[in-house]
Amino acid sequence: MNDWDAIVIGSGLSGLTCAAYLTATGKRTLVLEQNQVAGGCSQVFRRKGNRYEFDVGMHYIGECHPEGRMTAALRGLGLDGRIDFRQLDPDCHSTLVFPDLTFRVPSDWDTYLARLVEAFPHQERGLRLCVGILRRIGAELRAATIPGRTIAGMLRIVRAAPTLATVGLLPLTWLFAACRLSPLARAVIVGESGDYGVPPSRTSVALHGGFLDHYLTGGAWYPRGGGQVIPAHLIDVIQTHGGQVRTKARVTRILTDDGTVVGVQLDGGEAIRAPIVVSGADLKRTYLDLVGRDHLAPATVARVEKYRMALPLFSVYLGLDIDLADQLPNSTYWCYPHADVEQVYRDIYDGRIPDEMPIFLTSATTKDPGNPHAAPSGHSTLEVMCLAPQGTFWPSSDGYRKDPQYAVLKERLTEQLIDRATTVIPHLRQHIVWQEASSPLTHERFTLSTLGSCYGIEMAADQIGPRRPGPRTEIRGLWLTGASTIWGSGIVGAVSSGLGTAGAILRRPLSAEVKNGAVIADPSKLTPISPDWDPLAASKPNSPLRRRSRAAAK
Structure with a gap:
């Protein structure tokens, strides 16, 4: 030993x-x-002779x-x-696309509220109340330290974070109802909730307040x-x-x-x-x-x-022979077929994939155009994701890659996500030169996570x-x-x-x-970093490639 x-x-x-x-x-x-x-x-991971690099979760x-x-x-x-x-566009780090509204999410609380009021002028009073509560909770969470599981620790939180202590553990739907917000206004406010994978009825006011503050206070970023x-x-x-x-x-x-x-x-x-x-x-x-x-x-x-484990993700990775920076801002995209976000989660919890699935769309080459490993010059990468059902929806994990049912299901979901992505990039299909998808079973195989969840317990x-x-x-x-x-x-x-x-x-x-x-x-x-330092090689500590890379750096 x-x-x-x-x-x-x-x-x-x-x-x-x-x-x-x-x-x-x-x-x-x-x-x-x-x-x-x-x-x-x-x-x-890299594909097509290391021409394209894709992020799993960053x-x-x-x-x-x-x-x-x-x-x-x-x-x-x-x-x-x-x-x-590198900071994503501070005026629009995320773009929320609904059939009747496209909402640009800024990296600033005041601008965020102003845009909500502009989009829903007849709900101004409720929006100010809702955003005010979420903003106060975000500020309290930022200033607080995680207490121990003692009565004294809980009392300190009550004194230091009164809004959090009063309404923090109530469901987000309670706050929306109290503020009398319309279904579309609610959908916009939870438009990025796929980042934690919980429907509004199960989401605490504290979670969403902290989530919004995460981006609206200091911006959204991507590692160069x-x-x-x-x-x-x-x-x-x-x-x-x-x-x-x-x-x-x-x-x-x-x-x-x-x-x-x-x-x-x-x-x-x-x-x-x-x-x-x-x-x-x-x-x-x-x-x-x-x-x-x-x-x-x-x-x-x-x-x-x-x-309960959080819902897993299904992801499609595309290598494209066009430069998306010419077509897209430095922003992530969330595309919804309708405003009933709660129904989307009900379908997935019940083991159903809606015909029109909400997607998250992002391009690493748009966020970091100078990365030499991301794609060849004039090319781009695109990652398209959606929440996916758990458990028996998928074939048994033993030998799943050879299961015909799995292959059909994976192909169906892949095509659905690409179809949804064409609402943002209309000519997408004719520029795909590499295509690959990963399911919750893929994620479970590589990370040994229960039910393929990347978010841990819900x-x-x-x-x-x-x-x-x-x-x-x-x-x-x-x-x-x-x-x-x-x-x-x-x-x-x-x-x-x-x-x-x-x-x-x-x-x-x-x-x-x-x-x-x-x-x-x-x-x-x-270790000194050389100009040709490769982070992927450096993350394979057992490989000769990594050892040669470190020796070159020295």
Whole structure:
């Protein structure tokens, strides 16, 4: 058995961030990833002889402005200046397309309200009330620290965030009804809710207020060089500070002794010892498979089994022989066939795909035209996504790729999404030179997430805030990080979770420290970046290509 101070299971952004802060504070940390590329949902993949690069989950993020959480977390690891972000169009970071309205979402609360009032002048009073409540909650969440699960912690939240404490856990539909908003006005306000995948009736006022504030306070951003840049630099922090990242290393068991973690076992039987194990893997698999029901309290097993997973995504990736920057603004697109967003979710929960499916459409080459890996000159990439049903809607995961029913279903959904995308890019089909799709089963195969969910357990009102798991578990030395924890899903949620879990392990207020400007890692140790540095190669720590890339950088 090899000895480490800490082991992190999974190389998503939460796991890598946690490992980076642990190693920066002197703990020899090993990250174990079952895939061949580190990065989890933030990774990229390349196709057609590496001509086109596609993002799996890094589409647009908030809090990359100077005061943002993302900025602080990366600065604390000495990565400011090494990771650069390009802002999406601040006048229209998202475009919401409905049959009778196209609404341009700005990166500013005042302009956002003004545009809503302009679109719905007869609902001005209700809109001002609704947006005012959501804006106050966003500000309170920004200023608050996540409390412990104690009465004293809850009382601090009540005093510091009165709007959040009063209406935060009520459903968004309650707020809309109280403000007497029309169906279309409601649909516009929740137009980007696919980012967390919950219908308005299950969405808490707190969740949506925080979500809107995420973009309307500091803008929407995309990493220069593509999504793989962030995990690649986190890996560099880990490995230059005494840690290690291993890919193709699947954990099959978390080893315990008398209620205390002692290490992990890999597929093939290798055992690795450590007094601290952090799981950034899927929550249900962590508890029920890796730890095992026999090692948990019955109440814990019942609680974990009861958690509902968030809806998964179906994604279509297109390589195009045209430059979309000539046709599209630097904006994401959300296209809806009607204003009944609640009905869309009902269909999906019931295992039905509507004939006209709402889609999310984004182009990495439009957001980052200078990325040499994204596409050849004059070409573009396009990613088109929709929420998808779970479970029995899909064939059995065993051998699904050879299942004729799966092939037909996948082709049908692919064509539906491309058809919807032509409402934004009319001549799209004649410019497609590469086409590929991924389903929830694809996502489950690569990330081992339950039901292929990329958002972890659903961010519904009954599974949010203190109702989500914290970093500590009943197994001494076993910790949690990732989308299913109290920090929530998304890129910034994952990074915040990794930072928060590292702080809990170290019994140190790391989040507050880095917010105040502390730099925990040693920037002088980081690997110099050469002009031909490839973040994808750097995220394959076991490959000769990665080793050659690092040697060239030196």
